[in-house]
Amino acid sequence: MRTPSSSSTTSKTPCCSKVGIKRGPWTPKEDEILANYIKREGQGKWRTLPKRAGLDRCGKSCRLRWMNYLRPCVKRGHIAPDEEDLILRLHRLLGNRWALIAGRIPGRTDNEIKNYWNTHLSKKLINQGIDPRTHKPLNPNISNSSNLNISSATEKEMGFGSRPGAIGQNNHAKLVDCDNQVVNSSDLNRSNREIKMMVQQGGQEKEYCNKICDDEDIFSSFIDSLIDDNGFFNQDFTMLEESSEADQPRCWYPMDAFGEEQYNLTSDQLPRFCKYTYY
DNA sequence: AATGTACACAACCGCTCTGGG
DNA sequence: CCCCAGAGCGGTTGTGTACAT
Missing domain, CATH: 1.10.10.60 (Homeodomain-like)
Incomplete structure (x- = not known):
């Protein structure tokens, strides 16, 4: 030292x-x-x-x-595979925001995660042909990332996406702020936290939510939803539907989770992200 | 056995942010 | 509004150790 x-x-x-x-x-x-x-x-x-x-x-x-x-709560020792996967996903979403990443991995410190990233994960990604800064292939000709051992969640795009499967080919989505500026992953916990989702459906762009992330808890849940394999971004947008209750805050949820029946769900039954996405 | 090299990680630095006066 | 202190963050460095030659 x-x-x-x-x-x-x-x-x-x-x-x-x-x-x-x-x-x-x-x-x-x-x-x-x-x-x-x-x-x-x-x-x-x-x-x-x-x-x-x-x-x-x-x-x-x-x-x-x-x-x-x-600190008694500091967990030391080997980073487990699930922790590693979580670090990868969070880094893809948040970049080098080590404290933010550490805050979502119980017992791990920003310093530890930063060190682990620099000594293990960045090299691992490079060996797999992935740019550790952008999480995109180092060689642009390699487009099939399924060969690169990245979890599906780490492939999620924050801007307009066109990845067949999780994001429908005909329905693309982006997160924008109140000025309709696209919110990149690195901006997620910056000053502007009024985020709404714009979804393109049938040639039209529809606004699905706004006014989220007004406080830390909600923002925290938003991040949770982004990294959750079962969260919103893993849903196919072709399945999206809106609640049409006029006198209630409306929210959206994936149809495949609830079928096409009339919704009558408590907030606890809604997908985590949807709890906060009224418009 | 001695030396060189690579790696892991604890610790430091400068900077920014925030809140109080 | 400005200044300052405290706190926190991300980048970087130095040292101990494991491994290779």
């Missing part, structure tokens, strides 16, 4: 400019002091925490050590 003599090669001063602040690997004793202090006093006020706890570390270092290593 870094030693005091190996500090940044730039001329900028490090965050811990104080002489005498210890850097580099944490000792078991330091871990114990930090963990005991946080258990006793709680976390926060990182800048002053080292002094209060009696550590010769900077606040940032303490925070990092706690968040990435000492």
Whole structure:
């Protein structure tokens, strides 16, 4: 790890400019002091925490050590195949938003996922002929991604899609914001969270939902739905139908899930994404 | 056995965002 | 509106270790 003599090669001063602040690997004793202090006093006020706890570390270092290593909920060890698949899907949706990705994988930290991505998954994708940044084939001539061992969910397109199967050939969909600008995956948790879905059906573009993602929980559910194999994006849009109850908030759901009968469903019975997609 | 190389991951850095005064 | 401190994020680096020569 870094030693005091190996500090940044730039001329900028490090965050811990104080002489005498210890850097580099944490000792078991330091871990114990930090963990005991946080258990006793709680976390926060990182800048002053080292002094209060009696550590010769900077606040940032303490925070990092706690968040990435000492927290009781941190799960360490081998990344399971299902976790790996989830990381792949989330990265395809969110890009290098490690904290956001980590937030959806219980017990894993952003640092751990970032490291795992850089040391394992990016190389794995490259070996499979996939650009790890775009999740698209490195060689444009290779279009059949089913040979590339990507789950169906990771193939979902956020813009207009035309992938036969999950997205019908004649019905394409895109997510747009309130200005009708296409929302890319990297924009999903940015400032504009009013998203609606535009679906092309029979030559016409229909608006299927809007005003979603007004708060973190709803946005969180929206992300869930995007990465869920059984979620909306895996439905064939040819099966979409609208509720027509005039005096109730209308929402859409895939017909294949409920048949063509009159809907009489509680919110709990609706697909997760649909719960929030009124218009 | 000695040396070199590649890899994994903990830790650091600079930057941005947010909220309070 | 501005300033500042605190917190958090993503990119990068350094070191220990496993493996190859």
